[in-house]
Amino acid sequence: MSQKFVLGYFDDEETLMHAIEKINATGTKIYEVYSPFPIHGIDDLLGYKRTRLSVAAFVFGCIGFSLALFMQTYMLGLDKWRINIGGKPYLAWPDFVPVTFEGTVLITALGMVFTFMWVNEFFPGATEKQPHPRVTEDLFVIAIKSEDAQGSDVQSIMSSNGAMEVKEEEVSL
Amino acid sequence: MYESPYRRPLITGDDTTYKKISDDIIIPVEAKPTQWWYMGFAVSLAFLALYVWAIGYLLWNGVGSWGLNKTVDWGWDITNFVWWVGIGHAGTLISAVLLLFRQKWRTAVNRSAEAMTIFAVVCAGVYPLLHAGRPWVIYWALPLPNTYGNLWANFNSPLLWDVFAISTYLTVSVVFWYVGLLPDLASVRxxxxxxxxxxxxxxxxxxxxSAKAWSRFEIISLILAGLATPLVLSVHTIVSMDFATSVIPGWHTTIFPPYFVAGAVFSGFAMVLTLLIVARKAMKLEAYITLNHIDVMCKIIMVTGSIVGSAYITEFFIAWYSAVEFERYAFVNRMFGEYWWSYWAMMTCNVITPQLFWSQKLRRNITAVFIISIFVNIGMWFERFVIIVTSLHRDYLPSSWAMYSPTWVEISMYMGSMGLFFTLFFLFAKYVPVIAVAEVKSIMKTSAEKYMKITLEKDKAEESAQHSHESHHA
Structure with missing residues (x-):
């Protein structure tokens, strides 16, 4: 779904950050910023909360841990057809450590990656929602919804703070 | 973030820009491959064909076509398995452990090292699969309910732990690598x-x-790195337990897990250097994989090599100190028995050669580094051979003592697995940016020669301004 955006193009992350600060001072809401690499400290400037991906990681870890431990306990200790290995204890807990660990790591990693793809709406063949193809090369873009930009002078703020170009365009972001 | 301008630059050249980084790294993906690429790829494919032929022969005729006998029942197959898994470890170490330690030099080498990990683990995985004898029923190793009265797999066995460790390692390495690839694939797109x-x-x-995607990307990279770090340690720990939990003299050693992990990192970094020294030249990436990168990797080889060396000596001492006759014999037999040459090859390549890296001159001499890295690769192969074959060939019963030598099937499978490895690596170098473009861009301002010079000048100007200010007051 395309929409009208005010787009400011920058060629350097430091000028970009400076411009974001200036825009923040006017109270205009920035829709999103696009860059070729992660910029340190931009989350705070844009008011993004810390992602909860790490919480998800913990939950997946717990699931993996329980599944792996239950699997071994069931197969070696609880099942009717458990194997008697030379009369040794059925539930030899120390032996379960490695597989429990591997199971935890496996489920956490896979769960995390799927969560990451899901929240970002990434999937094989997804169309990229980006303002300009060069944002993966050397272009930094601030996107503000036109309706949010109305009545403020963000356009002139951006161009007077190092933007190479500022324009209003219909794009799908 | 401030970085001291007195550090050595990680990107050389006076004309570094974001655009130039993209161009330098992505153009090899866009351009037609060079003649060298075609030649290398053809040779790799030839070896791959040998591999397929040898495996076909093996499957048709059975494991009896290997040189194994009832005394030496693990030979080149398990040697190669451990060798390949070990090589994989450097990739994870670079991409995960060094990420947690925020080492910036990691950015130029992590992509190719992690690719190397994946390919090496693939090569490794084939060996136990075939060693099991009937690969078409390998799923019996998985905990699946079956029709034979639910005979479950035995979770007390390190061999089963290994099934889980290796498959988890491969899966996590692949997803970690792929997530890191997304921004660069988008860049090519x-x-x-x-x-x-x-x-x-x-x-x-x-x-x-988008900033949101980057923020999540950073977190997921950290989490995956945090998972991969203990994982990589666990993998070779478990591989070592395949040996250490047995009662074979020479294998039954508590020192094995840390010793194997150090050895794995040692051999992995050697392979990274062997590959990258060629790749940086062939793909003209000298500005990104600099002498400084090679220098630090040599230091890691030196440290892990020293750990491995002290493990050899400790093992020997403990064998004597244990006063167990069989244990003592196993170690003396290693040194002076029928397979003395493999022991001394191992000692020379693994204990002596890495010590050469105390010299900075050698660490920064590409030819020397390349030769030493080959020596380490050879030495680490012999280490596994020594551990496996010398421990097995003279067991408790002298009437069953035997010698082992590989047949052409084993030799072809080893050379062929190199073919598989290099075929995959050549494809990787053609279709994927071999350096993490976005990550290198993120360190440009702090670690590129051009920008470090600017910072240095700024620092000096500030300092002299302060001086004149102070003297003015005095």
Whole structure:
């Protein structure tokens, strides 16, 4: 779904950050910023909360841990057809450590990656929602919804703070 | 973030820009491959064909076509398995452990090292699969309910732990590597046109470089690194337990887990150097994989090599100190028995050669580094051979003592697995940016020669301003 955006193009992350600060001072809401690499400290400037991906990681870890431990306990200790290995204890807990660990790591990693793809709406063949193809090369873009930009002078703020170009365009972001 | 301008630069050249980084790294993906690439690829394919032939022969005739006998029942197959898994470890160490330690030099080498990990683990995985004898029923190793009265797999066995460790390691390495690839695949997509754009578009999953995506990307990289770090340690620990939990003299050693992990990192870094020294030259990436990168990797080889060396000596001492006759014999037999040459090859390559890296001159001499890295690769192969074959060939019963030598099937499978490895690596170098473009860009301002000079000048100007200010007051 395309929409009208005010787009400011920058060629350097430091000028970009400076411009974001200036825009923040006017109270205009920035829709999103696009860059070729992660910029340190931009989350705070844009008011993004810390992602909860790490919480998800913990939950997946717990699931993996329980599944792996239950699997071994069931197969070696609880099942009717458990194997008697030379009369040794059925539930030899120390032996379960490695597989429990591997199971935890496996489920956490896979769960995390799927969560990451899901929240970002990434999937094989997804169309990229980006303002300009060069944002993966050397272009930094601030996107503000036109309706949010109305009545403020963000356009002139951006161009007077190092933007190479500022324009209003219909794009799908 | 401030970085001391007195550190050595990680990107050399006076004309570094974001655009130039993209161009330098992505153009080899866009351009037609060079003649060297075709030649290398053809040779790799020839070895791969040998591999397929040898495996076909093995499957048709059975494991009896290997040189194993009832005394030495683990030979080149398990030696190669451990060797390949070990090589994989450096990739994870670079991409995960060094990420947690915020080492910036990691950015230029992590992509190719992690690719090397994946390919090495693939090569490794084939060996136990075939060693099991009937690979078509390998799923019996998985905990699946079956029709034979639910005979479950035995979770007390390190061999089963290994099944889980290796498959988890491969899976996590692949997803970690792929997530890191997304921004760069998108970068190739955005530069391309036509079919290429479409293909890279499919594989880049719609990456758009938004601040939100980057923020999540950073967190997930950290989490995956945090998972991969203990994972990589666990993998070779478990591989070592295949040996250490047995009651074979020479294997039954508590020192094995740390010793194997150090050895794995040692051999892995040697392989990284062997590959990258060639790749940086062939793909003209000297500005990104600099002498400083090679220098630090040599230091890691020196440290892990020293750990391995002290493990050898400790093992020997403990064998004597244990006062167990069989244990003592196993170690003396290693040194002076029938396989003395493999022991001394191992000692020379693994204990002596890495010590050469105390010299900075050698660490920064590409030819020397390349030769030493080959020596380490050879030495680490012999280490596994020594551990496996010398421990087995003279067991408790002298009437069963035997010698072992590989047949052409084993030799072809070893050379052929190199073919598989290099075929995959050549394809990787052609279709994927071999350096993490976005990550290198993120360290440009702090670690590129050009920008470090600017910072240095600024620092000096500030300092002299302060001085004149102070003297003015005095």
């Amino acid at each position: 955005d530069r391309a046109t036509g079919l290429k754009k479409k293909m890279y578009g499919i594989f880049s999953f719609g990456w758009n470089g």
